Amino acid sequence: MGIKDLLRFMKPYVEPAHIKKYAGKRVGIDAYSWLHKGAYSCSMELCLNSDGDKKLQYLNYFMHRINMLRHYKITPVVVFDGGNLPCKGATEDERHKRRKTNRDQAMLKLKEGNVAGAIELFQRAVTVTPSMAHQLIQILKSENIEFVVAPYEADAQLAFLSNLEEEKNGIVAVISEDSDLLAYGCPAVFFKMDAHGNGQEVVLDHVFSCVTRVPSFRHFNIDLFTGMCVLAGCDFLPSVPGIGIAKAYNLVSKYRNLDRALSMLKFEKGDQMPEDYIKSFREAVAVFRHARIYDVSLKRIKHLKPIPEELLQFLDEELDFLGPEILPSLATAIAQGNIDPCTMEAFNVFPSTVKHVSTANIKKICGPFSRQEAFTQASKDSSVFAISSSKSRKEMTVETNQASDEQMHCPYMDESECLDEAVALQNMLRPSISTRKMGEGKKSQQNEVLKVPDNNPFRKRKVEEIEPDEMDNVTELVSEVTEVESLEVICTIPESQKSVESKPVNSMELKRVTKEKKVRRSNCHSSENKKNTILNFFSRV
DNA sequence: CGTGCGTACAAAT
DNA sequence: TGTACGCACG
Secondary structure, three states, rough: OOOOOOHHHHHOOOOEEEHHHHOOOOEEEHHHHHHHHHHHHHHHHHHHHHOOOHHHHHHHHHHHHHHHHHOOEEEEEEEEEOOHHHHHHHHHHHHHHHHHHHHHHHHHHHHHHHHHHHHHHHHHHHOOHHHHHHHHHHHHOOOOOEEEEEOOOOHHHHHHHHHHHHHHHOEEEEEEEOOHHHOOOEEEEOOOOOOEEEEEEEEEHHHHHHOOOOOOOOOOOOHHHHHHHHHHHHOOOOOOOOHHHHHHHHHHHHHHHHHHHHHHHHHHHHHHOOOHHHHHHHHHHHHHOOOEEEEEOOOEEEEEEOOEEEHHHHHHOOHHHHHOOOOOOHHHHOOOOEEEEOOOOOOOOOOOHHHOOHHHHHHHHHHHHHOOOOOHHHHOOEEEEEOOOOOOOOEEEEEOOOOHHHHHOOOOOOOOOOHHHHHHHHHHHHOOOHHHHHHHHHHHHOHHHOOOOOOOOOOHHHHHHHHHHHOOOOOHHHHOOOOOOOOOEEEEEEHHHHOOOOOOOHHHHHHHHHHHHHHHOOEEEEEEHHHHHHHHHHHHH
8 A cells, every 4th residue: 555665765754743733723534544443453343244332343443533633622634535446446356355265264263163363364354344434424423523535535635635725624734544645745644643642744845845864855846756656656556677666766856857757767677667657657647646536615526636738638638547527416425425435325324223323332432522412413414215125116215314405405516407306316316326327418418428436346347248238228227226135225236337447457458448438328328318217217216 | 775575563452 | 454674686
């Protein structure tokens, strides 16, 4: 994770600090790192999905830290990860497989009666799931703690907030474990914070202005710095063999220009350099510079920094490597924690689950800072979807809530007029409808390409099984409501919706596939047809 | 000299 | 799992 060896290389600029220096300020939190750490304490219970309070220990851990920040009069802003970027798909898949083997082995140990051995393996198998994030969100809501679910990388969202002015609800620092934050250009990152608020801080301005320390970044700016990070190897692109952080630094500081550094690299390591490295390099840098983030005040997705015209031309206007575009209404639903950003389904919150996170537990978890009756709040905020299964047609009862009411009356939505109705319905029936349909409608009207991201790492992608004709067949896009047990809501997204572009590993392949899709789309189905299909679907349900 | 690999250890109560 | 440190190779 992150930039290889970056923190070690930056050691002279890493300074011990205490979080209380940010008293009275807003500080961003990379939720994933605390969720992950918290999950260790209850890894077995999480893996086995056992009943009881132990499973919720990670919430305790998280809120403990939140309360510590509040103790120092810091305003926490919690940022969650959203969907995965296409170029990360392959790595995520492998990780998931490894975790699965660990879990299976742990189960074996448990059957043997070796509990200690099992726990060790469960700890390796533990994953932070969207559902865990969602449970945490319920508590954050009840505690009036600000949060936002990023459309894609939380790091990019945190960088965006970091570069906002304070009076525009920006943050002054980020608490994280991930060195990527620096590559994204976060002015202040607080690493390795412990339970008491001690940690290690890197302030980018100090890095760029310091004249005494080695290595010197005196002649760097954020763009050169990001370029160095990508050269050294990052999550989006492995480095050229033999190039690590030190060589990357030398190249960039010597030529002070990424193009020249790149051509010198090609000159020296041309034989070991992949054919499409230069293109991939540009794209990786562009992810750090122009990632898609959610603008809370505009209630829509935008770029971290606007994309310059030249870059757009260089990329052939193909921006899918930043992750598919997301319509404002969906982006807002994601950002507010109402829709799982990986599956685009509504979160399953059952009364039983809410109970777990509530009453006594909330009191315990939130301590003296609890401001309201958490239980009532939690149940109010959670959408409760119940489907009673029957063999002929499934009935669905929906309890709407404040959150969805807000979305329905959101003044910022700018989907084309004729789709407003569908959008409202989408928000009401969140689990069973996806915005690809909306996207298609808008696309044919405004000639824009819009897709629903589908990067659920938990789902096996079988791209080769998808018939080309299925891709744009609207009936295929209508989600099926499958047979369910008791109150469980399971809404599957059909195979055809699973993204083709998340499969390819390299950018060339990625581009080719998306181009093909574009062509296919352009010659089928009128938007009117699609809209009717959607509305028919709603009336059926 | 730096990369890249192996080994050791900690993470949370 | 991931991270930090030490050593050997190019």
